[in-house]
Protein backbone atom coordinates (compact mmCIF):
# COMPACT_ATOMS: atom_id res chain seq x y z
CA UNK A 1 0.00 0.00 0.00
CA UNK A 2 1.31 3.53 -0.75
CA UNK A 3 2.47 5.64 2.19
CA UNK A 4 1.66 9.26 2.85
CA UNK A 5 4.46 10.96 4.78
CA UNK A 6 2.71 13.86 6.41
CA UNK A 7 4.92 16.62 7.87
CA UNK A 8 3.92 20.17 8.88
CA UNK A 9 5.91 21.60 5.97
CA UNK A 10 6.75 19.76 2.76
CA UNK A 11 9.27 20.85 0.15
CA UNK A 12 8.70 18.77 -3.00
CA UNK A 13 9.06 19.48 -6.70
CA UNK A 14 10.49 22.92 -5.88
CA UNK A 15 7.37 24.03 -3.97
CA UNK A 16 6.90 24.26 -0.20
CA UNK A 17 3.43 23.38 1.14
CA UNK A 18 1.85 23.36 4.58
CA UNK A 19 -0.62 20.61 5.42
CA UNK A 20 0.21 18.27 2.53
CA UNK A 21 2.17 15.06 2.52
CA UNK A 22 4.42 13.11 0.19
CA UNK A 23 2.69 10.10 -1.36
CA UNK A 24 5.11 7.25 -2.02
CA UNK A 25 4.44 3.98 -3.83
CA UNK A 26 5.59 0.49 -2.85
CA UNK A 27 8.66 0.81 -5.07
CA UNK A 28 9.81 3.86 -3.11
CA UNK A 29 8.95 6.39 -5.82
CA UNK A 30 7.09 9.66 -5.41
CA UNK A 31 3.47 9.46 -6.55
CA UNK A 32 2.72 13.08 -5.75
CA UNK A 33 1.65 15.49 -3.05
CA UNK A 34 -1.61 14.67 -1.25
CA UNK A 35 -3.55 15.49 1.88
CA UNK A 36 -4.69 13.11 4.61
CA UNK A 37 -8.29 13.68 3.56
CA UNK A 38 -7.59 12.70 -0.03
CA UNK A 39 -6.17 9.30 0.93
CA UNK A 40 -8.72 8.51 3.63
CA UNK A 41 -11.73 9.53 1.51
CA UNK A 42 -12.88 8.15 -1.80
CA UNK A 43 -9.41 8.11 -3.44
CA UNK A 44 -6.94 5.21 -3.38
CA UNK A 45 -6.01 4.34 0.22
CA UNK A 46 -2.57 4.94 1.75
CA UNK A 47 -0.93 4.35 5.08
CA UNK A 48 -0.44 7.71 6.80
CA UNK A 49 2.94 8.27 8.50
CA UNK A 50 2.62 11.40 10.61
CA UNK A 51 5.71 13.57 10.92
CA UNK A 52 4.21 16.17 13.22
CA UNK A 53 6.42 19.11 14.15
CA UNK A 54 8.76 18.40 11.25
CA UNK A 55 9.60 19.74 7.80
CA UNK A 56 10.28 17.24 5.02
CA UNK A 57 12.86 18.14 2.35
CA UNK A 58 14.59 16.36 -0.55
CA UNK A 59 17.58 14.26 0.50
CA UNK A 60 21.02 15.82 0.05
CA UNK A 61 23.43 14.46 -2.56
CA UNK A 62 27.09 14.04 -1.75
CA UNK A 63 28.59 13.86 -5.23
CA UNK A 64 32.22 13.43 -4.17
CA UNK A 65 33.52 11.38 -1.27
CA UNK A 66 36.62 9.38 -0.31
CA UNK A 67 35.25 7.49 2.64
CA UNK A 68 38.54 6.13 4.06
CA UNK A 69 39.83 9.68 4.58
CA UNK A 70 37.50 9.97 7.58
CA UNK A 71 40.13 7.99 9.46
CA UNK A 72 42.57 10.91 9.83
CA UNK A 73 40.08 13.69 10.51
CA UNK A 74 41.72 16.31 12.71
CA UNK A 75 45.13 14.65 12.39
CA UNK A 76 46.46 16.63 9.44
CA UNK A 77 45.87 20.21 10.46
CA UNK A 78 49.40 21.12 11.54
CA UNK A 79 52.40 22.46 9.69
CA UNK A 80 54.87 19.83 8.44
CA UNK A 81 58.59 20.26 8.79
CA UNK A 82 59.97 21.96 5.69
CA UNK A 83 57.09 24.29 5.03
CA UNK A 84 54.97 22.26 2.56
CA UNK A 85 51.73 22.37 4.50
CA UNK A 86 49.86 20.23 1.97
CA UNK A 87 52.33 17.42 2.68
CA UNK A 88 51.03 16.99 6.24
CA UNK A 89 47.68 16.06 4.77
CA UNK A 90 49.02 13.86 1.98
CA UNK A 91 51.21 11.91 4.40
CA UNK A 92 48.20 11.10 6.56
CA UNK A 93 46.18 10.17 3.47
CA UNK A 94 48.86 7.68 2.38
CA UNK A 95 49.04 6.28 5.89
CA UNK A 96 45.27 5.72 6.02
CA UNK A 97 45.27 4.28 2.48
CA UNK A 98 48.03 1.84 3.43
CA UNK A 99 46.43 0.93 6.74
CA UNK A 100 42.94 -0.32 5.99
CA UNK A 101 42.22 -4.02 5.61
CA UNK A 102 39.04 -4.96 3.71
CA UNK A 103 37.21 -5.27 7.05
CA UNK A 104 38.58 -1.94 8.27
CA UNK A 105 37.43 -0.25 5.10
CA UNK A 106 33.96 -1.70 5.57
CA UNK A 107 33.79 -0.46 9.15
CA UNK A 108 35.15 3.00 8.35
CA UNK A 109 32.79 3.33 5.39
CA UNK A 110 29.78 2.33 7.47
CA UNK A 111 30.51 4.96 10.12
CA UNK A 112 31.18 7.61 7.48
CA UNK A 113 28.00 6.78 5.59
CA UNK A 114 26.06 6.79 8.85
CA UNK A 115 27.37 10.28 9.55
CA UNK A 116 26.28 11.29 6.06
CA UNK A 117 22.79 9.86 6.56
CA UNK A 118 22.52 11.61 9.91
CA UNK A 119 23.26 14.89 8.17
CA UNK A 120 20.49 14.35 5.60
CA UNK A 121 22.58 12.88 2.78
CA UNK A 122 20.72 10.13 0.91
CA UNK A 123 23.12 9.40 -1.95
CA UNK A 124 26.89 9.30 -2.11
CA UNK A 125 29.22 9.33 -5.10
CA UNK A 126 32.16 7.39 -3.72
CA UNK A 127 35.27 8.20 -5.74
CA UNK A 128 37.05 4.98 -5.00
CA UNK A 129 40.75 4.51 -5.78
CA UNK A 130 41.82 1.90 -3.22
CA UNK A 131 42.13 -1.32 -5.19
CA UNK A 132 45.21 -3.41 -4.33
CA UNK A 133 46.38 -5.17 -1.20
CA UNK A 134 48.92 -3.33 0.99
CA UNK A 135 51.83 -4.78 -0.99
CA UNK A 136 50.39 -3.39 -4.24
CA UNK A 137 49.09 -6.69 -5.64
CA UNK A 138 45.49 -7.09 -6.78
CA UNK A 139 43.24 -9.11 -4.48
CA UNK A 140 41.93 -12.43 -5.83
CA UNK A 141 38.88 -10.39 -6.74
CA UNK A 142 40.37 -7.03 -7.80
CA UNK A 143 37.08 -5.37 -6.79
CA UNK A 144 37.29 -6.60 -3.20
CA UNK A 145 37.62 -3.12 -1.72
CA UNK A 146 35.00 -1.59 -4.02
CA UNK A 147 32.58 -4.28 -2.89
CA UNK A 148 33.37 -3.53 0.76
CA UNK A 149 32.39 0.11 0.25
CA UNK A 150 29.22 -0.88 -1.59
CA UNK A 151 28.31 -3.38 1.14
CA UNK A 152 28.83 -0.66 3.74
CA UNK A 153 26.44 1.68 1.94
CA UNK A 154 23.87 -1.10 1.53
CA UNK A 155 24.15 -2.05 5.18
CA UNK A 156 23.35 1.47 6.41
CA UNK A 157 20.66 1.96 3.75
CA UNK A 158 22.33 4.67 1.71
CA UNK A 159 22.13 4.99 -2.07
CA UNK A 160 25.58 4.80 -3.69
CA UNK A 161 27.19 5.45 -7.04
CA UNK A 162 30.59 3.77 -6.87
CA UNK A 163 32.84 5.88 -9.06
CA UNK A 164 35.62 3.41 -9.71
CA UNK A 165 38.77 5.48 -10.04
CA UNK A 166 41.78 4.83 -12.27
CA UNK A 167 45.17 5.85 -10.91
CA UNK A 168 48.36 5.05 -12.78
CA UNK A 169 51.23 7.29 -11.73
CA UNK A 170 52.45 9.88 -9.25
CA UNK A 171 52.59 12.51 -11.98
CA UNK A 172 54.42 13.70 -15.08
CA UNK A 173 58.08 12.60 -14.93
CA UNK A 174 57.69 11.23 -11.41
CA UNK A 175 58.66 7.84 -10.04
CA UNK A 176 55.84 5.64 -8.71
CA UNK A 177 55.11 6.63 -5.11
CA UNK A 178 55.07 3.82 -2.51
CA UNK A 179 52.13 5.51 -0.76
CA UNK A 180 50.10 4.97 -3.93
CA UNK A 181 50.74 1.27 -4.45
CA UNK A 182 47.19 0.33 -3.56
CA UNK A 183 45.88 2.71 -6.25
CA UNK A 184 47.77 1.62 -9.37
CA UNK A 185 46.19 -0.35 -12.22
CA UNK A 186 46.94 -0.38 -15.95
CA UNK A 187 44.21 0.91 -18.23
CA UNK A 188 43.46 -2.64 -19.42
CA UNK A 189 43.15 -3.98 -15.86
CA UNK A 190 41.09 -0.99 -14.84
CA UNK A 191 38.61 -1.42 -17.68
CA UNK A 192 38.33 -5.16 -17.06
CA UNK A 193 37.70 -4.57 -13.36
CA UNK A 194 35.18 -1.82 -14.06
CA UNK A 195 33.34 -4.14 -16.42
CA UNK A 196 33.31 -6.87 -13.74
CA UNK A 197 32.00 -4.41 -11.15
CA UNK A 198 29.21 -3.33 -13.48
CA UNK A 199 28.13 -6.96 -13.93
CA UNK A 200 28.41 -7.80 -10.24
CA UNK A 201 26.28 -4.84 -9.13
CA UNK A 202 23.72 -5.05 -11.92
CA UNK A 203 21.01 -6.57 -9.75
CA UNK A 204 21.53 -4.33 -6.71
CA UNK A 205 18.85 -1.73 -6.10
CA UNK A 206 20.26 1.63 -5.01
CA UNK A 207 23.75 0.80 -6.35
CA UNK A 208 25.15 2.25 -9.56
CA UNK A 209 28.66 2.46 -10.96
CA UNK A 210 30.57 5.22 -12.73
CA UNK A 211 34.02 5.71 -14.23
CA UNK A 212 36.58 8.06 -12.72
CA UNK A 213 40.03 8.64 -14.18
CA UNK A 214 41.51 10.22 -11.03
CA UNK A 215 43.05 13.28 -12.70
CA UNK A 216 45.12 14.16 -15.73
CA UNK A 217 48.11 14.12 -13.37
CA UNK A 218 47.47 10.50 -12.31
CA UNK A 219 46.21 9.09 -15.63
CA UNK A 220 48.08 9.90 -18.85
CA UNK A 221 45.98 11.14 -21.77
CA UNK A 222 45.95 7.86 -23.75
CA UNK A 223 44.42 5.87 -20.89
CA UNK A 224 42.21 8.80 -19.97
CA UNK A 225 40.66 8.80 -23.44
CA UNK A 226 40.07 5.04 -23.40
CA UNK A 227 38.28 5.27 -20.05
CA UNK A 228 36.20 8.24 -21.23
CA UNK A 229 35.25 6.33 -24.39
CA UNK A 230 34.17 3.32 -22.31
CA UNK A 231 32.04 5.56 -20.08
CA UNK A 232 30.52 7.24 -23.11
CA UNK A 233 29.67 3.94 -24.74
CA UNK A 234 28.04 2.61 -21.56
CA UNK A 235 26.42 5.95 -20.70
CA UNK A 236 28.13 6.01 -17.31
CA UNK A 237 28.84 9.10 -15.24
CA UNK A 238 32.47 10.17 -15.74
CA UNK A 239 34.09 12.01 -12.83
CA UNK A 240 37.60 13.44 -12.47
CA UNK A 241 39.53 15.80 -10.23
CA UNK A 242 40.64 18.84 -12.20
CA UNK A 243 42.46 22.12 -11.54
CA UNK A 244 42.29 21.86 -7.77
CA UNK A 245 45.65 23.58 -7.35
CA UNK A 246 47.69 25.76 -9.72
CA UNK A 247 50.64 23.31 -9.61
CA UNK A 248 48.44 20.72 -11.34
CA UNK A 249 47.77 23.17 -14.18
CA UNK A 250 51.49 23.94 -14.49
CA UNK A 251 52.42 20.24 -14.70
CA UNK A 252 49.77 19.67 -17.38
CA UNK A 253 51.04 22.62 -19.43
CA UNK A 254 54.59 21.22 -19.11
CA UNK A 255 53.45 17.79 -20.35
CA UNK A 256 50.80 18.65 -22.93
CA UNK A 257 51.22 22.34 -23.66
CA UNK A 258 47.75 23.16 -22.36
CA UNK A 259 45.80 23.26 -19.12
CA UNK A 260 43.74 20.23 -17.94
CA UNK A 261 40.33 21.63 -18.94
CA UNK A 262 41.57 22.72 -22.37
CA UNK A 263 43.07 19.25 -22.80
CA UNK A 264 39.94 17.30 -21.88
CA UNK A 265 37.77 19.69 -23.89
CA UNK A 266 39.73 19.25 -27.09
CA UNK A 267 39.77 15.48 -26.63
CA UNK A 268 35.98 15.22 -26.45
CA UNK A 269 35.99 14.21 -22.79
CA UNK A 270 33.56 16.91 -21.67
CA UNK A 271 29.97 15.70 -22.10
CA UNK A 272 26.71 16.15 -20.16
CA UNK A 273 27.65 13.05 -18.15
CA UNK A 274 31.05 14.49 -17.15
CA UNK A 275 31.62 15.96 -13.69
CA UNK A 276 34.71 18.01 -12.95
CA UNK A 277 35.60 17.92 -9.28
CA UNK A 278 37.00 21.20 -7.82
CA UNK A 279 37.58 23.13 -11.10
CA UNK A 280 38.84 26.11 -9.12
CA UNK A 281 41.70 27.42 -11.22
CA UNK A 282 40.00 27.88 -14.60
CA UNK A 283 40.03 30.76 -17.04
CA UNK A 284 36.78 32.27 -18.30
CA UNK A 285 37.30 30.47 -21.63
CA UNK A 286 37.66 27.15 -19.82
CA UNK A 287 34.43 27.77 -17.91
CA UNK A 288 32.79 28.51 -21.27
CA UNK A 289 34.03 25.16 -22.59
CA UNK A 290 32.52 23.38 -19.57
CA UNK A 291 29.23 25.23 -20.08
CA UNK A 292 29.12 24.50 -23.81
CA UNK A 293 29.56 20.77 -23.11
CA UNK A 294 26.78 20.73 -20.48
CA UNK A 295 29.15 19.21 -17.91
CA UNK A 296 28.74 19.56 -14.13
CA UNK A 297 31.25 20.93 -11.64
CA UNK A 298 31.39 19.38 -8.18
CA UNK A 299 32.59 21.91 -5.65
CA UNK A 300 33.87 20.76 -2.25
CA UNK A 301 34.32 23.98 -0.24
CA UNK A 302 34.73 22.46 3.23
CA UNK A 303 37.64 20.40 1.92
CA UNK A 304 38.98 23.14 -0.35
CA UNK A 305 39.14 25.59 2.54
CA UNK A 306 40.74 22.90 4.72
CA UNK A 307 43.44 22.21 2.14
CA UNK A 308 43.90 25.85 1.16
CA UNK A 309 43.11 25.10 -2.49
CA UNK A 310 41.51 28.43 -3.34
CA UNK A 311 38.03 29.81 -3.89
CA UNK A 312 35.73 28.27 -6.49
CA UNK A 313 34.27 31.05 -8.68
CA UNK A 314 30.67 29.91 -8.22
CA UNK A 315 29.45 33.22 -9.68
CA UNK A 316 31.15 32.53 -13.00
CA UNK A 317 29.66 29.03 -13.10
CA UNK A 318 26.21 30.43 -12.26
CA UNK A 319 26.42 33.12 -14.95
CA UNK A 320 27.29 30.50 -17.54
CA UNK A 321 24.56 28.12 -16.37
CA UNK A 322 26.97 25.34 -15.29
CA UNK A 323 25.29 22.95 -12.83
CA UNK A 324 27.26 22.89 -9.56
CA UNK A 325 27.03 19.88 -7.25
CA UNK A 326 28.65 19.51 -3.80
CA UNK A 327 30.91 16.92 -2.19
CA UNK A 328 32.33 16.23 1.26
CA UNK A 329 35.52 14.92 -0.40
CA UNK A 330 38.10 14.48 2.42
CA UNK A 331 35.43 14.24 5.17
CA UNK A 332 37.17 17.06 7.06
CA UNK A 333 33.56 17.82 7.91
CA UNK A 334 30.35 16.19 6.73
CA UNK A 335 27.76 18.89 6.23
CA UNK A 336 26.40 19.28 2.71
CA UNK A 337 24.51 22.48 3.49
CA UNK A 338 27.68 24.04 4.89
CA UNK A 339 29.33 23.19 1.56
CA UNK A 340 26.46 24.80 -0.31
CA UNK A 341 26.51 28.01 1.74
CA UNK A 342 30.30 28.31 1.56
CA UNK A 343 30.07 28.68 -2.22
CA UNK A 344 28.45 32.04 -1.48
CA UNK A 345 30.33 32.96 1.71
CA UNK A 346 33.81 32.43 0.23
CA UNK A 347 32.93 34.90 -2.52
CA UNK A 348 31.55 37.40 0.02
CA UNK A 349 34.87 37.40 1.87
CA UNK A 350 36.82 37.66 -1.35
CA UNK A 351 34.72 40.44 -2.91
CA UNK A 352 33.52 42.15 0.29
CA UNK A 353 29.96 42.14 -1.03
CA UNK A 354 26.81 40.18 -0.22
CA UNK A 355 24.26 38.25 -2.29
CA UNK A 356 26.83 37.34 -4.94
CA UNK A 357 24.92 34.33 -6.25
CA UNK A 358 21.49 35.93 -6.04
CA UNK A 359 19.45 36.51 -9.20
CA UNK A 360 22.15 35.23 -11.57
CA UNK A 361 20.09 33.88 -14.44
CA UNK A 362 17.07 35.09 -12.41
CA UNK A 363 17.50 32.39 -9.76
CA UNK A 364 16.94 33.02 -6.07
CA UNK A 365 20.11 32.47 -4.02
CA UNK A 366 18.62 29.97 -1.55
CA UNK A 367 16.95 27.91 -4.29
CA UNK A 368 20.22 27.87 -6.23
CA UNK A 369 22.29 26.69 -3.26
CA UNK A 370 19.69 24.11 -2.19
CA UNK A 371 19.54 22.73 -5.74
CA UNK A 372 23.31 22.38 -5.74
CA UNK A 373 23.13 20.27 -2.56
CA UNK A 374 20.34 18.10 -3.98
CA UNK A 375 19.32 18.01 -7.67
CA UNK A 376 22.72 18.80 -9.16
CA UNK A 377 24.33 15.98 -7.17
CA UNK A 378 21.78 13.40 -8.29
CA UNK A 379 22.26 14.57 -11.85
CA UNK A 380 26.06 14.33 -11.56
CA UNK A 381 25.68 10.74 -10.40
CA UNK A 382 23.33 9.86 -13.26
CA UNK A 383 20.35 9.30 -10.96
CA UNK A 384 17.02 10.91 -11.66
CA UNK A 385 16.07 12.49 -8.37
CA UNK A 386 16.85 15.21 -5.88
CA UNK A 387 13.65 17.26 -5.85
CA UNK A 388 10.91 14.79 -4.85
CA UNK A 389 9.08 15.42 -8.11
CA UNK A 390 6.62 12.76 -9.32
CA UNK A 391 8.40 9.58 -10.41
CA UNK A 392 11.64 10.37 -8.54
CA UNK A 393 12.89 8.17 -5.70
CA UNK A 394 11.46 9.18 -2.32
CA UNK A 395 14.83 10.09 -0.80
CA UNK A 396 14.27 12.69 1.89
CA UNK A 397 15.07 13.97 5.36
CA UNK A 398 13.02 15.70 8.00
CA UNK A 399 14.04 18.62 10.21
CA UNK A 400 12.67 19.28 13.68
CA UNK A 401 10.72 22.53 13.64
CA UNK A 402 11.50 22.93 17.35
CA UNK A 403 15.22 22.99 16.66
CA UNK A 404 16.48 26.41 17.69
CA UNK A 405 18.36 26.90 14.40
CA UNK A 406 15.11 27.05 12.43
CA UNK A 407 12.57 27.89 15.11
CA UNK A 408 9.71 29.93 13.67
CA UNK A 409 10.45 28.94 10.08
CA UNK A 410 7.50 29.15 7.68
CA UNK A 411 6.61 28.02 4.19
CA UNK A 412 8.26 31.00 2.54
CA UNK A 413 11.52 30.81 4.50
CA UNK A 414 12.06 27.04 4.79
CA UNK A 415 14.58 26.60 1.98
CA UNK A 416 16.52 29.76 2.87
CA UNK A 417 16.74 28.84 6.56
CA UNK A 418 17.76 25.29 5.65
CA UNK A 419 20.52 26.56 3.37
CA UNK A 420 21.85 29.25 5.67
CA UNK A 421 21.27 27.84 9.16
CA UNK A 422 20.22 24.20 9.33
CA UNK A 423 22.61 22.00 11.29
CA UNK A 424 22.77 18.25 11.82
CA UNK A 425 21.14 18.50 15.24
CA UNK A 426 17.83 19.40 13.57
CA UNK A 427 17.71 16.33 11.33
CA UNK A 428 15.35 13.67 12.67
CA UNK A 429 14.42 11.15 9.98
CA UNK A 430 16.05 10.05 6.77
CA UNK A 431 14.43 7.94 4.06
CA UNK A 432 15.97 6.29 1.02
CA UNK A 433 13.61 4.89 -1.62
CA UNK A 434 10.68 5.60 0.65
CA UNK A 435 12.02 3.59 3.59
CA UNK A 436 13.02 5.31 6.83
CA UNK A 437 16.61 4.38 7.62
CA UNK A 438 16.90 6.90 10.45
CA UNK A 439 13.83 7.40 12.62
CA UNK A 440 13.74 10.14 15.23
CA UNK A 441 17.52 10.36 15.14
CA UNK A 442 18.06 6.63 15.60
CA UNK A 443 19.66 4.17 13.16
CA UNK A 444 19.08 0.56 14.18
CA UNK A 445 22.73 -0.37 13.68
CA UNK A 446 24.06 2.86 15.19
CA UNK A 447 25.76 1.47 18.30
CA UNK A 448 27.31 -1.51 16.50
CA UNK A 449 28.66 0.76 13.75
CA UNK A 450 30.14 3.12 16.35
CA UNK A 451 31.89 0.42 18.35
CA UNK A 452 33.43 -1.18 15.24
CA UNK A 453 34.62 2.22 14.03
CA UNK A 454 36.17 3.05 17.39
CA UNK A 455 38.21 -0.18 17.29
CA UNK A 456 39.64 0.65 13.84
CA UNK A 457 40.32 4.26 14.83
CA UNK A 458 42.18 3.11 17.92
CA UNK A 459 44.47 0.82 15.94
CA UNK A 460 45.10 3.59 13.40
CA UNK A 461 45.93 6.04 16.20
CA UNK A 462 48.41 3.54 17.67
CA UNK A 463 50.05 2.99 14.33
CA UNK A 464 49.05 -0.65 13.90
CA UNK A 465 48.28 -1.77 10.36
CA UNK A 466 46.39 -4.78 9.08
Ligand SMILES: [Zn+2]
Pocket residue numbers: 064066127241277329330
Ligand atom coordinates in the same frame (compact mmCIF):
# COMPACT_ATOMS: atom_id res chain seq x y z
ZN1 LIG B 1 38.60 14.11 -4.11
